Amino acid sequence: MSEPSAAADELFLREAIAEAQQARSEGEVPVGAVIVHDGEIIGRGQNRVIRDSDPTAHCEIVAMRQAAQHLRNYRLTNCDLYVTLEPCAMCAGAILHARIARLIYAAPDPKAGACGSVLSVLNHPQLNHRVEVTAGLLSHECGTMLSDFFRHKRQRSAI
Numbered sequence: 134m135s136e137p138s139a140a141a142d143e144l145f146l147r148e149a150i151a152e153a154q155q156a157r158s159e160g161e162v163p164v165g166a167v168i169v170h171d172g173e174i175i176g177r178g179q180n181r182v183i184r185d186s187d188p189t190a191h192c193e194i195v196a197m198r199q200a201a202q203h204l205r206n207y208r209l210t211n212c213d214l215y216v217t218l219e220p221c222a223m224c225a226g227a228i229l230h231a232r233i234a235r236l237i238y239a240a241p242d243p244k245a246g247a248c249g250s251v252l253s254v255l256n257h258p259q260l261n262h263r264v265e266v267t268a269g270l271l272s273h274e275c276g277t278m279l280s281d282f283f284r285h286k287r288q289r290s291a292i
Contacts, residue, residue, distance in 0.1 A: 137169075137213065142237050145169050145215045146271050149239075152179040152192060153217045153278060159184060163282050166192040166216040168200040168209065168233075175212070176200030192216060193224040197231050208232045217275040219246035219268065225254035228264060235265045239275035 145167055152165025156179035168176035178196030182188055193216055201207050213235040214228060220238065225247040228236060236248065236255070247254040248266055255264045 137235070141172070142215070142267065142270060145174070145213070146217070146237060146239060148174060148177075149192075149215045149217050150271070150275065150278070152177055153275070156180045156192070157278070157282055163278050164192045164216070164218045166196040166214060168196045169213045169215065170200070170204065170209075170211060175203040189223065191221065191224050193220055194227055197227060197233075201231070210234065213237065217271075218242050218279065219248050219250055221245045222247040222252055222254055225252075229255065229260060229262050232262055233264055235267070237267045237270055239269070239271045240279060241268065241272070 148167045149165040152167065153163040156165060157163035161180040161183050164180045166178040167174045176196040176199035178192035178194065178199065180192050181190035181195055193214065196214065197209060200209055200212060209231040211234055214233050214237070216238045218238065218240050219242040220228060238248065241250045243250050245251060249268065255266060
C-alpha cells in the first residue's frame with residue numbers, strides 16, 4: 134500500500150466537503166466524511182441526525198456503516214477517514230473499534246472535539262489501536278462553512 138500524498142488527502146477532503154454541503158442543503162449541520170481504501174472512496178457520509186431522527190447518524194458513523202458494508206467487515210483496517218470537523222467522543226470510539234488507520238480532519242471542534250481539542254480519545258496509551266491523525270487540512274474553509282451555517286441559523290431564529 135503506497136503512502137497517500139498531500140494532493141490525494143486534499144482531493145478526498147474536498148469530497149468530504151461536498152458531503153457537508155449536501156447536508157447543509159438538507160438543513161443539517163454541514164459536516165461530511167468519506168472513507169478511502171486502496172485509493173477508492175468506499176464510504177460517504179453526511180450528518181443525518183435530523184433527517185433520520187437518529188442521534189448516532191453523524192457523518193463518520195454513516196460513512197463507516199457504508200464502508201463496512203462495502204468490505205463486508207466491521208473492521209476497516211487499511212482505511213483512511215476524511216472528515217470536515219474533528220470527531221466527537223462517540224465517533225472517535227467508533228473509529229477505534231473499526232480500526233481505521235488514518236484520520237484526516239479539517240476544523241477543530243473546541244466544544245466537543247475528542248481528538249485533541251476537548252478530549253483525547255484516540256491514541257490513549259492504554260488502548261491497543263493507534264490511529265495516524267492529521268489535523269488542520271482545509272481548516273479555514275471548513276470552519277468558515279460551519280460558522281456561516283450557525284450565524285445564518287441564529288439570524289433566522291432572531292427574526
